[in-house]
Amino acid sequence: MNPTSVAVRAGLRRGWIELRNTFTNYQDLWNYFFPTFVLLVAMFFMRGSTVPGTTFSLGARTLPSALGMGLAFGGMLVLASQLVVDREDGTLLRAKATPNGMLGYLIGKLVLMSAMALVSMALQLIPALFFLDGLRVTSAAAWFTLAWVAVLGLVATLPMGAVFGSLIENPRNLGLVMLPNMGLIALSGIFYPINGYPGWLQAVAQAFPIYWLGLGMRSALLPDGMAAVELGGSWRHLEMFGVLGIWAVLGLVLAPVVLRRMARRESGSRVAARRERAMQRAV
Structure with missing residues (x-):
């Protein structure tokens, strides 16, 4: 068996x-359930409000948007934070010291992040079905759209998360990635349609995956008539595929280069220096 196959199997395991x-x-379980609980509570109280110009529940519209936001957040921010932490505690250095260890490490993280994203989607979707009406959950076409948007979304965001995590050495600097993402969430129509925003803000939102993942999830779970309140009056699957595809290609090209560069720079002395700085901050 060749070394690459061994690394792939080790990564999957x-x-x-x-x-x-x-x-x-317990901390990981808290990270699963608390944000989900907050979102479900928000959607519960939004269920009586309606999307402007329609009689459709704003809470039901928000659910698929939140699913798309969760994919983007997990793909870019959670993976980036895990890479930063693993670099600081020496996990990446140990992976580098084994044959094809970085490949196995990366595959392991991709499997973990993908599974976590799907689990989080299920934790949000299943309870919401008990108090939100109007969602398309009995249509095979809806589940097919949900599947391809989720897969393409993970491919578009996970490599970029690896890039961000490779470029950030200090966990304190994660805010440099998190704060812009929070701003994009506000701009991307997750909780309210962006039709009323100025044109330049709409353009900014459409340049990033969060808007398109939210739109894709809405196209899967909402009635076809709800496309009328979206930009352009349609779900724009072709444009969605194009933008997410561009991000996927960009991430897949950049991630191996940046990860190799980061791995080459890792050494015992760098890990020790980071630990020393962490201890000084703790004191």
């Missing part, structure tokens, strides 16, 4: 083990 461990870690 690593991802499964890490996923299993998240369900026995």
Whole structure:
């Protein structure tokens, strides 16, 4: 068996083990359930409001948008933060020291992040069905759209998360990625349609994956008539595929280069120096 196949198998096994461990870690369980609880409570109280110009529940419209936001957030921010933490505690250095260890490490993280994203979607979608009306959950076409948007969204965001995590050395600097993403969430129509925004803000939102993931999830779960309140009056699947595809290609090109560069720079002395700085901050 060639070394690459061994690394791939090891990465798949690593991802499964890490996923299993998240369900026995109280902090990880909190990270799953608390944001989900907050979103569900918000949608519950929004269910009586309606999307402007329609009689459709604003809460039901928000649910698929939140699913798309969760994919983008997990793909870019959670993976980036895990890379930063693993670099600081020496996990990446140990992976680098084994043959094809970085490949196995990366595959493990991709498996973990993808599974976590799907679990988070299920935790939001299933309870919301009990108090939100109008969602298309019995249509095979809806589930097909949900599947391809989720897969393409993960491919578009996970490599970029790896890029961001490779470029950030200090965990304190994660805010440099998080704050712009929070701003994009506000601009991307997750909680309210963006039709009333100035044209230049709409253009900014449409340049990033968050808007398109929200739109894709809405196209899967909302009635076809709700496309009328979107920009352009349609779900724009072709444009969605194009923008997410561009981000996917960009990430897949950049991620291996940046990860190799980061791995080459890792050494025992750099890990020790980061630990020393962390201890000084703690004191």
